[in-house]
Amino acid sequence: QISQELAVANATELVNKVTENCFEKCLNSPYTDRNEPCVDQCLIKYMRSWNIVSKAYISRIQQASTSGEI
């Protein structure tokens, strides 16, 4: 039950961050156009970035853990 709540918190955080970033990258004042193609591409790029970041961070944690730093 707890891990379910955490999964919801994670999904919410992801939706919020992607929305903020893709709104910022794809839409501009005075906001007349929706620019859906940009939003769709931005989402895919965000998820790919998430994977790269995730791998880099986890490999760094493992490295520190192997070398006895943490």
Next chain:
Amino acid sequence: QISQELAVANATELVNKVTENCFEKCLNSPYTDRNEPCVDQCLIKYMRSWNIVSKAYISRIQQASTSGEI
């Protein structure tokens, strides 16, 4: 009692957001001048913006609720 606590949380959030935005719009490094006229006008414009945003958001919620989207 709960709705009172929420009202306090709302008022605090409003004060914080207006202060941040009007500080950013009206005051500049090295911060020698107070620029009170700008702060006063900024506050009024912020409250008017709050009303516009509020109406737009609530009408959008009602629309989605009528069309059965949510």
Next chain:
Amino acid sequence: QISQELAVANATELVNKVTENCFEKCLNSPYTDRNEPCVDQCLIKYMRSWNIVSKAYISRIQQASTSGEI
């Protein structure tokens, strides 16, 4: 025990804020260089700024408290 928890919260907040600010001031895309001298100087400047801000804020609180404003 409570004041210990608060001390931890304060230390964490300090580390996060210094890291964010010094990362922003010292490192730039595409992030090939670590720029450690800048990070070290930035940390010292941040702590000195923290002291100035702290004094200015506390003297302002005391002033308001003496004049009966709060």
Next chain:
Amino acid sequence: KEIATYLEAENSKQKVQMSIHQFTNTCFKECIQSTNNTDLSSQEEQCLGNCVNRFLDTNIRIVKGLQSLQ
């Protein structure tokens, strides 16, 4: 049971309020050109309304996009 319904209603109301704070904060920064007067220009007003609607469009599109990725 009644308490649960009451709490849930308060909770949704509070979420709507907090979203209005967030949208006003974002859209004020992007849409307000000048703080030298207290009236919103027609461009500012239109921009604020569009900004909320485009933010919600983006949010919905991201949620649907993430669901289709699963």
Next chain:
Amino acid sequence: KEIATYLEAENSKQKVQMSIHQFTNTCFKECIQSTNNTDLSSQEEQCLGNCVNRFLDTNIRIVKGLQSLQ
């Protein structure tokens, strides 16, 4: 009763601390010109003190302005 007084005092101390973190974060970004040295220039020092005072002025003015709008 004594515990309540203790908790309240800790709570106010913590709020002051968190405000100092927030002000240092904002004012460091705006006032610090260079991180190529460890000494604050007299301009930087003055800017930091002014920045805190102007932020508090703005905050007080906004609170009074909102009270007068009610």
Next chain:
Amino acid sequence: KEIATYLEAENSKQKVQMSIHQFTNTCFKECIQSTNNTDLSSQEEQCLGNCVNRFLDTNIRIVKGLQSLQ
């Protein structure tokens, strides 16, 4: 006892997840040049990995620096 171990493990996992959200947010803003396509360029990919590693380097350096100041 078992519950405590389980909770602690969930807690660390959640902290890692939240750090990944934070790093992706920061590094996406700084490293992604274009949202007109869905593939990460090799520069973008490299920048994302470097960005995480430089952020962690900075964080570690700040923590050590603060410890040495005490």
